[in-house]
Amino acid sequence: MPRINSASELEELRKGVLSKRDPDKPCIAICAGMGCLGLSNGRVISAFEKEINKKDLKTKVDIRATGCHGYCEKGPMVLIYPEEICYVEVTPKDVPEIVSQTVLRKKVIDRLIYADPDTGEKAAHQAEIPFYKNQMRHLIGNNAKIDPRSIDDYLAVGGYSALSKSLLKMSPEQILEEIKKAELRGRGGGGFPAGRKWETARNAPGKEKYVIVNGHEGELGAFMDRAILSGNPHSVLEGLIIGAYAIGSHQGFIYTRHDTPQLKNNIDMALTQAEEYGLLGENILGSGFDFHVEVHLDIGIFVSGESSALMRSIEGNPPEPRPKYIRTSVSGIWGKPSALNNVETWANVPLIIDKGSEWYTSTGTERSKGTKLVSLSGNIVNTGVAEVPFGTTVREIVFGIGGGIPNGKKIKAVHFGGPMGGSIPESLLDTPLDFDELAKLGAPIGAGSMLVLDEDTSMVDITRYFLDFLSNESCGKCVPCREGIRQMLRILTNIRDGKGREGDIELLEEISEVTGAASLCALGKTAADPLLSTLRYFRDEYEANIAKMKRSAEKREL
Amino acid sequence: MAAGHTFEPRILGFLCNWCCYAGADLAGVSRYQYPPNIRVIRLMCSGRVDPAFILRAFLNGTDGVFIGGCWLGECHYITEGNYDALSMVYICKKLLEHIGLNPERLRLEWVSAGEGIRFANIMNEFVPGIEKLGPLGKGEGLDEHELKFKLEAVTKLIPYIKLVERERLRVPVRTEEEYHKFFTSDEFNRLFNELIGDKLAVCQIMALLRERSLSAGEISEILGLSPSEVSRHLNVLARNQNLKTVAVDNDKIDQIINKHQGKAGSLVQVLLEIQHENHWLPQDVLDRVSTKLDVPLSRIMQIVTFHKTFSLVPKGRNEVHVCVGPSCYVRGSTRLLDTVQDLIGIKPGETDPDSKFSLETGNCLGCCNLGPEIIVDGKHHGRVTPDKVKDVLKNYE
Ligand SMILES: Cc1cc2nc3c(=O)[nH]c(=O)nc-3n(C[C@H](O)[C@H](O)[C@H](O)COP(=O)(O)O)c2cc1C
Ligand code: FES
Numbered sequence: 001m002p003r004i005n006s007a008s009e010l011e012e013l014r015k016g017v018l019s020k021r022d023p024d025k026p027c028i029a030i031c032a033g034m035g036c037l038g039l040s041n042g043r044v045i046s047a048f049e050k051e052i053n054k055k056d057l058k059t060k061v062d063i064r065a066t067g068c069h070g071y072c073e074k075g076p077m078v079l080i081y082p083e084e085i086c087y088v089e090v091t092p093k094d095v096p097e098i099v100s101q102t103v104l105r106k107k108v109i110d111r112l113i114y115a116d117p118d119t120g121e122k123a124a125h126q127a128e129i130p131f132y133k134n135q136m137r138h139l140i141g142n143n144a145k146i147d148p149r150s151i152d153d154y155l156a157v158g159g160y161s162a163l164s165k166s167l168l169k170m171s172p173e174q175i176l177e178e179i180k181k182a183e184l185r186g187r188g189g190g191g192f193p194a195g196r197k198w199e200t201a202r203n204a205p206g207k208e209k210y211v212i213v214n215g216h217e218g219e220l221g222a223f224m225d226r227a228i229l230s231g232n233p234h235s236v237l238e239g240l241i242i243g244a245y246a247i248g249s250h251q252g253f254i255y256t257r258h259d260t261p262q263l264k265n266n267i268d269m270a271l272t273q274a275e276e277y278g279l280l281g282e283n284i285l286g287s288g289f290d291f292h293v294e295v296h297l298d299i300g301i302f303v304s305g306e307s308s309a310l311m312r313s314i315e316g317n318p319p320e321p322r323p324k325y326i327r328t329s330v331s332g333i334w335g336k337p338s339a340l341n342n343v344e345t346w347a348n349v350p351l352i353i354d355k356g357s358e359w360y361t362s363t364g365t366e367r368s369k370g371t372k373l374v375s376l377s378g379n380i381v382n383t384g385v386a387e388v389p390f391g392t393t394v395r396e397i398v399f400g401i402g403g404g405i406p407n408g409k410k411i412k413a414v415h416f417g418g419p420m421g422g423s424i425p426e427s428l429l430d431t432p433l434d435f436d437e438l439a440k441l442g443a444p445i446g447a448g449s450m451l452v453l454d455e456d457t458s459m460v461d462i463t464r465y466f467l468d469f470l471s472n473e474s475c476g477k478c479v480p481c482r483e484g485i486r487q488m489l490r491i492l493t494n495i496r497d498g499k500g501r502e503g504d505i506e507l508l509e510e511i512s513e514v515t516g517a518a519s520l521c522a523l524g525k526t527a528a529d530p531l532l533s534t535l536r537y538f539r540d541e542y543e544a545n546i547a548k549m550k551r552s553a554e555k556r557e558l
Numbered sequence: 559m560a561a562g563h564t565f566e567p568r569i570l571g572f573l574c575n576w577c578c579y580a581g582a583d584l585a586g587v588s589r590y591q592y593p594p595n596i597r598v599i600r601l602m603c604s605g606r607v608d609p610a611f612i613l614r615a616f617l618n619g620t621d622g623v624f625i626g627g628c629w630l631g632e633c634h635y636i637t638e639g640n641y642d643a644l645s646m647v648y649i650c651k652k653l654l655e656h657i658g659l660n661p662e663r664l665r666l667e668w669v670s671a672g673e674g675i676r677f678a679n680i681m682n683e684f685v686p687g688i689e690k691l692g693p694l695g696k697g698e699g700l701d702e703h704e705l706k707f708k709l710e711a712v713t714k715l716i717p718y719i720k721l722v723e724r725e726r727l728r729v730p731v732r733t734e735e736e737y738h739k740f741f742t743s744d745e746f747n748r749l750f751n752e753l754i755g756d757k758l759a760v761c762q763i764m765a766l767l768r769e770r771s772l773s774a775g776e777i778s779e780i781l782g783l784s785p786s787e788v789s790r791h792l793n794v795l796a797r798n799q800n801l802k803t804v805a806v807d808n809d810k811i812d813q814i815i816n817k818h819q820g821k822a823g824s825l826v827q828v829l830l831e832i833q834h835e836n837h838w839l840p841q842d843v844l845d846r847v848s849t850k851l852d853v854p855l856s857r858i859m860q861i862v863t864f865h866k867t868f869s870l871v872p873k874g875r876n877e878v879h880v881c882v883g884p885s886c887y888v889r890g891s892t893r894l895l896d897t898v899q900d901l902i903g904i905k906p907g908e909t910d911p912d913s914k915f916s917l918e919t920g921n922c923l924g925c926c927n928l929g930p931e932i933i934v935d936g937k938h939h940g941r942v943t944p945d946k947v948k949d950v951l952k953n954y955e
Contacts, residue, residue: 038928038938072927220884223924258830258867259923300867302921316825318861377885377926384927418884452885456954465887469921475864550636 003278005286007164013277014161017152026061026103027081029144030090032551033068034226034260035384036075040092040376044076047092051099061103064153067143068230069265071131072082072384074114079126079144086126087112117381117403134400137387138410139347140224140372143231148266151273154234160279162350166242167287175246175353178204183358183369184349188214188305188342189417190524191368191435200329202247204337209249212314212333212340213240215263216298216305219418220469222386222449224373225343229256230263230349233270237293239349241280244291247339251292253314258297267295277450302419302473302524307332307340309475314319319520320475342447344373364390368434372448376402378411379454388433395429398452409454413537417446419473420526421464423459459538460545464492466530474523481524484515488531500546505535567621567688571598572607574621576634577670578626584674587936592681595688596624603627606637606668609650609720612664617706622663622688626677629668630734639780640668641732648741652750656758657708658698658782660691703704704780715754722753759783760791794913810835811843824851829862831896837877838869845850866907866918874909874916876954878902879933883922886929890943894930897944901951 004010030045045065052061069077074088080102087098087109094112101107114123116130123129126144146153154160166175180195201209213236217225229236240252256263270295274280282290296314298304304319311333313319332338348370352360361369368390374397375385381403388397395415398404405411413423422443424431431437440446453462467489476482488511491504512528519525535542571578578602585592601607605628615623625647627633627640643666651661665684669677691697695705726749729740740746762781766772772780778788814831818824828847833839839862848855862868880895899905902915909916925931928940932947939950 034924038925038931038940072925075927107868217924219924221926222922223926226924259920297827299826299830299861299865300921301865313826316827317857318864365831375924375926376927378888383885383929415884453888457888462884462888465884 003276005278005283007168007285010160010164016026016156017155021156024082028103029064029066029079029081031067031069031075031077031144032065032262033072033075033143033231034262035068035072036077037262039075039089041076044078044090044095048094048099051095055067055099057099057103061099064147064148067148068140068385069126070135070137070227070387071146071382073382074131082126086114086124086129088114089558124132129451130403131382131384131386131401133386134392134396135341136371136389138351139235139344139373140227140387141270142229142235142387143227146232148231148233149269151234151270151277154232159234159350160238162353163238163241163279164285165308166245166353167285167289170353172202172246172248174243178352178357179246179349181211181351182360183367184345184352184360185368185435186342187238187348187372187447188556189219189420189441189444191445194345196339197329198243198247200327201249201337201339204330205280206336208251208336209247210333210336210338211240211244211247211252212310212338213252213254213256213343213346214305214307214310214340215254216310216344217257217343217447218298218302218305219420219447219449220466221377221418221451222447223375224448226257226260226263227385228347228373228431229254229343230260230266234274235350236343236348237270237274237280239346240293241284241291242349242353243339243341243346245289245479247337249339250290251294253294253296253333255296255298255310255314257300259300264295269276270344271295278283278469296355302469303475303521306521306523308521310340311338318475320477321523323520344448350421358458365432365434365437367436372433372445374433374448374450375558376450377450378415378451379405379411380452390434391432393430394424394450397433397450398429402452405452405454407454409456411452412455412457413426413453413459414443415451415453415462415530416443416449417529418449418451418530419469420522421446421449422445422529423453423462423537424533425537428514428537442529442536456542458496459534460492460496463530463534464489464496467492467527470523472529474527478518478520478524480515480518481520481527484511484519485512485526485527488515488528492531495542495545498545498549498552500542500549502546502550504546505539505542509535563585563632566687567595567685567693567842568619569595569596569622569624569688570620571616571624571626572601572604573612573626573633573671574604574606574628574640575600575602577628577632577668577676578604580671581626581669581673581677584671586674588674590678591886592678593685595685596681597921601640603633603635604643605633605635605637605641607643607646608716609646609653610713610716612650613709613716616659616694617709617713618665619694621691621694622665622684624680624684625664625666626669627666629670630732632670638732641737644734644737645727645729645741647722648729648737649719649750652741653712653719653754656750657712658700659694659705660698662687662691663694672876692699707765708762711758714765715758715761718757719754726753756791758797759787759817763788763791763795808846811846812850815847819851825851825858826861829858829868832841833868837873838871841870846893872909872913874913876914876935877918878951879918879920880906881921881923881925881931881933882919883926883927884933885922889929891930893944894932894942894947897947898932898951915951 028048048063076090078087078090108124112131126132142157145157147219180246184194185191186194215225215229215548244252262451301319303309304313306321307328309319309321328338330337364370371387371389375384396458411426413425417424424441424443471485471489474481475486494500516525516528604625607625612623627643633640647666651664654661667680729737778785815828818827831902844858848858880898882891904910904917906919931940932942
């Protein structure tokens with residue numbers, strides 16, 4: 001492979017890649033994302049390969065196993081280019097027909113396209129399907145066009161042009177300025193301005209600095225980071241290198257899940273390919289900037305996604321958080337300044353550099369700019385990953401994109417942010433998706449998981465569920481978190497099982513206050529959030545459960 | 559003395575500081591006569607006596623062990639250590655019996671600080687009793703090597719036995735009668751054989767095979783087990799790949815270590831990879847990692863006990879994960895888990911006796927469209943209703 005030494009060489013290479021590609025040549029893009037994995041997409045892919053071989057079409061038709069298309073509910077998904085015909089729930093049996101009818105004769109197979117479950121209306125193209133129609137797919141849109149294991153595919157959609165622009169035409173200060181102007185906020189949960197974090201790391205004393213991708217994605221019900229990191233790893237890598245250049249770091253880490261082999265494989269592949277092209281390693285693009293990346297795997301502990309715990313884990317220590325009197329951006333891995341950002345945050349960076357902060361800030365709300373990936377799960381018709389501009393209302397996401405609640409049930413609440421988030425009731429569904437608006441309601445957006453709950457769900461039970469999870473995941477290092485969660489869980493279990501007592505709610509509130517104030521890391525500090533938000537909106541459910549107990553106790557006394 | 563040399567039993571005493579030790583002291587001050595065979599170790603509480611102490615005493619050739627504590631209800635600690643001592647002694651007696659030693663060699667008594675005479679009386683009874691039993695092992699017809707082998711096998715199992723004691727053999731009501739009732743019941747016998755007896759047999763088989771290769775017949779002869787029992791254990795061991803992993807493939811482990819050596823945070827990555835390759839982390843492997851990477855074992859244990867990703871016990875041939883993430887939860891994973899438990903007869907964290915399945919609950923793997931789902935050996939099975947799960951599991955051997 002040729003090593004690229006300048007911007008013009010990169011553009012030449014890109015031209016070469018594009019000239020070899022005929023835009024009219026049929027291409028079958030099959031989703032090989034995590035969600036489709038359990039739906040036997042492997043069998044569909046090999047069926048296509050066999051069929052193409054059998055018909056001797058290898059030179060005339062391309063097959064591409066891509067990352068997640070987002071609409072996991074209807075997987076395995078197959079897109080036929082250039083017409084972009086979209087087939088849902090494809091089985092190996094359908095493959096010969098698709099090849100002979102659609103690929104060769106351009107005919108749409110009616111039974112395989114999407115049909116609206118309510119109206120029966122059909123949609124042959126991806127853009128017409130209601131799930132996609134209401135999205136703005138800046139980050140995940142490329143997933144269907146890219147084989148994550150091919151850097152050429154990424155170059156073909158304009159990849160690494162932001163990197164060449166940054167390294168060769170911009171100074172680190174200019175990049176920082178651009179990111180700050182774009183008001184990019186961290187997507188991992190806190191919503192902390194990325195530009196400010198980078199600046200702190202840049203200005204922190206010391207020569208050695210690190211940049212880190214947080215691809216741990218421990219939040220329950222969140223699966224968008226995986227979709228990006230395994231479906232389009234180069235976009236994250238490109239953002240990381242740009243960030244490293246801005247901060248003055250020469251060593252990066254990608255921290256990701258050990259239980260999804262696809263992730264590590266695709267990332268490793270991307271790193272190797274980028275290195276071969278000279279987009280990573282020594283003297284990147286001839287700019288004189290050196291940068292290396294190592295991949296680290298987590299050990300499946302929720303708290304290892306927390307910044308200081310994650311860094312301890314990279315050091316090879318058990319992932320236990322430390323108190324953050326000093327920010328990790330000043331003293332992180334081995335005490336060196338380390339800038340940690342979420343996968344989605346990094347993936348936004350090339351976009352901002354490429355199209356400018358003005359373009360970027362034109363979408364979103366007053367204080368949350370750009371788009372957000374959300375993963376829809378729970379009692380919802382369309383499970384999957386959606387990307388919407390900030391400011392979209394929750395109702396639009398759940399009903400417009402998510403298709404509403406299955407089995408004719410009514411919606412009760414939407415839970416944001418997994419075990420450290422909160423729920424909003426049906427009456428507040430018109431709230432726009434926004435870091436601050438939702439935080440004000442006690443349901444911080446978190447990493448973007450939206451768990452939809454129907455009318456049958458007991459809010460007491462679901463709260464208990466999250467606390468149960470946290471009590472297992474608490475590292476046990478600090479007492480308020482370990483014991484506080486345990487006691488809250490005990491009381492909640494009693495209430496759920498009809499053994500609640502009067503005063504329990506007040507006791508819960510008291511414990512949650514102490515746990516929140518005294519815990520070491522955000523796990524304990526926010527552990528009571530689901531509890532507090534459900535107490536805020538569904539207090540009557542708790543009271544009803546306790547009253548039931550009281551009544552039966554009185555009866556016994558009579 | 560007729561034969562020119564008499565047997566002088568060696569007796570070790572563990573006495574609690576507050577009662578029995580004071581009692582023994584009083585016996586001495588009051589000039590009560592009792593045989594001088596006992597050597598005393600003073601402890602703060604009889605509950606401090608670990609089964610390992612007793613076994614070590616016997617391994618070092620002690621002929622009898624005496625434990626003295628406060629009367630029940632009068633222990634000086636709110637934990638009531640003397641009840642712990644009581645159950646520990648019941649279990650140890652059972653263990654001694656199991657390996658062919660006379661349980662009378664171990665004795666527990668309550669002696670208060672004022673009962674000097676009682677202490678002397680007990681000694682006047684205990685020491686001649688042991689004398690009659692003869693030297694340890696010889697009295698029971700065990701040769702020295704066999705005795706050592708068996709005691710060592712039990713010693714190895716002690717951490718496990720303590721776990722079993724805590725989980726399954728704890729008596730809920732703290733009275734002497736309840737303890738007596740439980741530890742002499744058939745239920746206790748059954749649990750002991752099932753939970754400890756079998757393990758002990760397996761432990762001994764493995765220890766034998768570590769020394770040299772033996773046929774099933776030879777093993778049955780050495781251990782005094784029936785051949786069918788031996789072959790049952792051997793089957794389980796082989797299927798578990800235990801027989802193979804006893805001799806760990808050191809080259810492979812070294813390869814993994816070398817691959818990561820010198821890199822940042824190599825320890826976690828090494829452990830993950832070994833777990834992935836081997837499905838569990840045997841003790842000798844951890845020792846090896848510890849020496850090679852020059853990190854203390856305690857740090858390794860801190861990491862590997864943090865999360866269920868790592869397993870310190872062998873897993874079944876098929877690892878079943880039931881997702882209990884929130885989306886699967888609201889879609890009915892609890893019922894699914896119940897069904898799976900009924901079908902394969904084990905709870906999360908356990909492995910069935912045939913080593914066919916291990917069951918774990920897993921957290922959200924990001925396939926919420928599939929919920930409720932189970933994952934068997936890494937393969938996802940989505941939208942599994944409780945009646946569908948049978949069809950999924952029957953495909954695994
Ligand atoms: C208990 C706990 C778990 C976390 N898990 C994750 C995670 O899985 N992924 C993630 O990106 N951030 C996670 N975070 C947030 C990180 O600490 C950190 O704020 C974030 O990665 C910073 O990136 P951002 O500024 O781009 O959001 C977690 C925080 C806590 C307290
Ligand atoms: S203090 Fe004597 S037995 Fe506990």
